[in-house]
Amino acid sequence: MPSVFERNSVLKEMLLNRRVMARDGAVFPVSSAIKPRYAEALYRFVLERKPNLVVEIGLAQAASSLSILTALDEIGGQGRLISIDPFQRNDFREQGLINIERAGLSSRHEWIGEPDYLALPRLLAKGTKVDFGYIDGWHTFDYTLLDFWYLDKMTAIGAHLAFNDCGWRAVHKAIGFVLTHRKYVEVDVGLKRSVVLGRELIRLATGKWGHQYKRMNQDRYFRKVAAWEPPYDFFRSF
Numbered sequence: 001m002p003s004v005f006e007r008n009s010v011l012k013e014m015l016l017n018r019r020v021m022a023r024d025g026a027v028f029p030v031s032s033a034i035k036p037r038y039a040e041a042l043y044r045f046v047l048e049r050k051p052n053l054v055v056e057i058g059l060a061q062a063a064s065s066l067s068i069l070t071a072l073d074e075i076g077g078q079g080r081l082i083s084i085d086p087f088q089r090n091d092f093r094e095q096g097l098i099n100i101e102r103a104g105l106s107s108r109h110e111w112i113g114e115p116d117y118l119a120l121p122r123l124l125a126k127g128t129k130v131d132f133g134y135i136d137g138w139h140t141f142d143y144t145l146l147d148f149w150y151l152d153k154m155t156a157i158g159a160h161l162a163f164n165d166c167g168w169r170a171v172h173k174a175i176g177f178v179l180t181h182r183k184y185v186e187v188d189v190g191l192k193r194s195v196v197l198g199r200e201l202i203r204l205a206t207g208k209w210g211h212q213y214k215r216m217n218q219d220r221y222f223r224k225v226a227a228w229e230p231p232y233d234f235f236r237s238f
Contacts, residue, residue, distance in 0.1 A: 004043035004067050007074065010103040011039065011066040020061050022093035032092075033063035034136070034164055038219045041189045042134065042162075045221065046071035049160065051131030052079055055123070057116055057147045058136040059085035062096035064164070068134070069105040082110045084119045084137070116143065120150035130154040136164035144174040152182060152224070159224050160187065167196040167217030175220065176238035183226035191218040 005012040014020055018030045034042070046054065046068050054068050065083055072079035088096055088111060100109050112119045116137055123130075133151040137143060144163070151161055161184070165171050178184050194217040 001044075004040055004070055005036070007043075008066055008070045008103055010099050011063065011070070014061065014063065014066075014099060015039070020095045021098055022095055023098060024093070026093070028093075028095065030061060030063075032060035034067075034219075037191065038164065039063055039067040041191050041219060042067040043071045045160075045162075045189050046132065047074065049132060050075050050077075050079070051160075052077075053128070053130055054079075054081045054132045054134065055128075055130050055151065055154075056081065056083050056134040056136065057085075058164075059083040059088050059096040059111060060092060062099040064134060064136060065096060065100060065109065066103055066105070069100065069103070069108055072108050073105055080108045080110065082112060082123070084112045084114065084116050086113055086115045088113055116147055116150075120147070124150055124153050128154050129156065131159050133159075133161045134164070135161065139165055139168050139170055141170040141173050144171050145177055148174060148178055155224055157224055157227055160221055161224070162219055162221040164219050166220045167194075167215050169215070172215040173238070178222060180236040180238040181230055181234070183224065183228045184222040185225055187221040187223050189219075189221050194218050 014030060015033065015036055019027050020030055021027055042064060056064060056068065059065055065081060068081050072081065088094060097111060100106055130151055135144060135147045137147055148161065163171055163175060166175060196215040196217045
């Protein structure tokens with residue numbers, strides 16, 4: 001099977017030359033893009049699962065967007081992508097939107113230039129049904145959890161959600177919530193596992209300090225296996 005970089009020359013050019021263009025023609029270095037192996041995994045996952053609607057949090061310079069859109073276009077049908085990113089116009093000077101236009105994929109794409117905490121509730125209120133969500137927005141715990149919480153409300157059993165930058169402590173913690181407070185199972189998409197090692201200081205029973213932790217660093221994908229929410233007084237450590 002051809003790679004996403006063979007299918008999409010704009011994405012290949014961006015990740016090889018490490019440059020992108022703004023609306024006014026100014027050229028900038030690539031500063032916000034998923035790793036090539038994550039782009040390839042994303043492309044192949046969408047090809048295999050054939051989602052009708054994908055929602056991603058974070059557009060930036062559009063590496064993930066191009067990976068998703070390339071697969072949707074190859075599948076055909078009505079598949080489309082909604083990207084939520086309030087920073088696209090001012091911070092990125094529409095670099096992501098230009099890349100999507102240059103690739104000829106704008107007809108399958110919708111950009112919402114609002115914060116996630118405004119855009120996601122509106123999508124939910126409209127009855128939006130999401131088949132696959134890719135979470136790569138603001139990487140604090142609260143924003144990552146908010147993205148998951150709303151996307152979970154818009155997904156049916158069998159839908160998938162994925163997280164980028166899983167080695168970040170806040171993202172890792174949010175995934176802990178996913179696995180303890182909802183019903184999801186992790187899906188192997190062929191990415192080599194990598195681990196972030198660190199140390200937190202806590203007092204042990206011996207009176208000594210120290211605790212080593214490990215966080216999975218690669219993109220992680222999860223399938224929803226039940227539409228379950230815990231009772232009002234539920235809590236489990238995560």
